[in-house]
Amino acid sequence: EPEVTQTPSHQVTQMGQEVILRCVPISNHLYFYWYRQILGQKVEFLVSFYNNEISEKSEIFDDQFSVERPDGSNFTLKIRSTKLEDSAMYFCASNFPGQADTGELFFGEGSRLTVL
Amino acid sequence: QQPVQSPQAVILREGEDAVINCSSSKALYSVHWYRQKHGEAPVFLMILLKGGEQKGHEKISASFNEKKQQSSLYLTASQLSYSGTYFCGTEGYNDMRFGAGTRLTVKP
Numbered sequence: 598e599p600e601v602t603q604t605p606s607h608q609v610t611q612m613g614q615e616v617i618l619r620c621v622p623i624s625n626h627l628y629f630y631w632y633r634q635i636l637g638q639k640v641e642f643l644v645s646f647y648n649n650e651i652s653e654k655s656e657i658f659d660d661q662f663s664v665e666r667p668d669g670s671n672f673t674l675k676i677r678s679t680k681l682e683d684s685a686m687y688f689c690a691s692n693f694p695g696q697a698d699t700g701e702l703f704f705g706e707g708s709r710l711t712v713l
Numbered sequence: 714q715q716p717v718q719s720p721q722a723v724i725l726r727e728g729e730d731a732v733i734n735c736s737s738s739k740a741l742y743s744v745h746w747y748r749q750k751h752g753e754a755p756v757f758l759m760i761l762l763k764g765g766e767q768k769g770h771e772k773i774s775a776s777f778n779e780k781k782q783q784s785s786l787y788l789t790a791s792q793l794s795y796s797g798t799y800f801c802g803t804e805g806y807n808d809m810r811f812g813a814g815t816r817l818t819v820k821p
Contacts, residue, residue: 630809639813640755640800642715688754702745702802702809704754 599623603689603705611713613678618708620672620689629672630690630702631664633657640688646672679712686710716803718812725791725819733786733815735801744777744784745802745809748795755800758786791819 602621610616622629631643644654644664651664661677672691676683689705716737723731735744743762747755759768761777761784768775772789788795798814 632811640749640811642810645809701757701760702747702755703757706754 599703601689601691601703601705603687603708605708606706607709607711609711609713610679612681616676616679616683616710618674618676618687618689618710620674620705621670622672622689622691623693623703624670626691626693626703628652628692629666630692631674632688632690632704633685634688634707635682635685643674643687676710679710681712684710684712715810716801716812718799718801718815720815721813722816723818725817727793727819727821728790729819731788731791731817733788733799733801733817734783735785735803735812736781736783737803739782739803741777741779741782741784741803743804744775745804746775746784746786747800747802747811748797749800749814750797758799788817791817793819793821795819 604619629646632640633643634640642655644658645652646664663675665673686707686709688707690702692702716735719734725731743760745760746758748758749755759775761775775786777784784801796817796819798816800811800814802809802811
């Protein structure tokens with residue numbers, strides 16, 4: 598069964614360092630998303646990506662964040678200068694709205710980011 | 714912009730029923746329901762695309778009232794495996810926003 602894969606599963610970094618989280622969405626999907634979940638809290642939308650550009654972004658997704666689809670398969674989230682409050686689980690998701698009449702979001706297993 | 718869920722938490726005994734509500738301040742294109750076990754990614758339960766639609770998945774079903782911009786998730790005869798946090802997701806234009814979640818605990 599196709600799945601969304603994310604790497605790394607866990608990254609520990611120092612405050613101020615740049616971090617890149619990688620995702621490989623399901624190959625025929627068209628929409629890609631990043632979500633963040635601080636430990637014990639709700640899943641928060643960061644950004645959606647379609648047709649090689651950002652479709653929608655939340656107020657959380659400020660200038661320190663960027664996304665890219667560099668090679669047609671990977672979908673990356675870059676955090677330029679990490680802060681303590683960026684510590685969270687980051688989920689990548691993809692879907693193909695209208696396919697099989699569901700538009701189900703397929704989530705990756707998540708990348709846990711710990712900023713020290 | 715994110716939907717509002719209620720209640721925040723529910724504790725049930727096995728076999729009891731529960732209802733989780735989700736409401737939005739804006740018109741909904743669709744409503745998704747997901748369940749998340751601790752430390753895992755959210756897992757899709759179902760999507761409701763049209764007002765008045767109801768769907769079922771084993772003993773978990775949901776309804777969507779488009780006019781009221783609300784959806785409800787019904788869990789009947791709960792099992793231990795139903796424990797987790799339930800999120801509703803409301804779909805707008807190119808985004809999906811989740812509610813804060815309802816933590817459901819089913820005890821023997």
